[in-house]
Amino acid sequence: MSQADPDRSVFRAIADPTRRAILDRLRQGPAPVNELASAFSQSRPAISKHLRVLRELRVVSEQKHGRERLYRLEPAELKDVADWILPYRDFWQASLGNLKTYLESE
Numbered sequence: 001m002s003q004a005d006p007d008r009s010v011f012r013a014i015a016d017p018t019r020r021a022i023l024d025r026l027r028q029g030p031a032p033v034n035e036l037a038s039a040f041s042q043s044r045p046a047i048s049k050h051l052r053v054l055r056e057l058r059v060v061s062e063q064k065h066g067r068e069r070l071y072r073l074e075p076a077e078l079k080d081v082a083d084w085i086l087p088y089r090d091f092w093q094a095s096l097g098n099l100k101t102y103l104e105s106e
Contacts, residue, residue, distance in 0.1 A: 060072060
């Protein structure tokens with residue numbers, strides 16, 4: 001991930017709901033571009049642009065099988081995001097635990 005170009009950060013890439021949905025699908029396993037595109041109302045070229053952004057950030061990899069391009073999730077590139085989110089998860093779990101304790105004492 002290039003820290004020098006904030007427009008090319010993983011955080012910015014996953015801010016887009018279509019790219020998050022693509023990543024969610026790829027958690028199930030590799031998929032060809034046509035299969036990924038069929039899940040969206042956007043055009044195949046638009047999905048290809050989203051895949052290019054994710055590929056340039058190394059969040060997904062592309063492998064050619066004959067005429068088909070197979071995309072695969074590269075989760076290691078999401079580690080910075082996971083590390084950043086973890087304290088918020090802990091905060092919400094503690095807050096919900098406190099709320100539960102409060103409500104049960106009422």
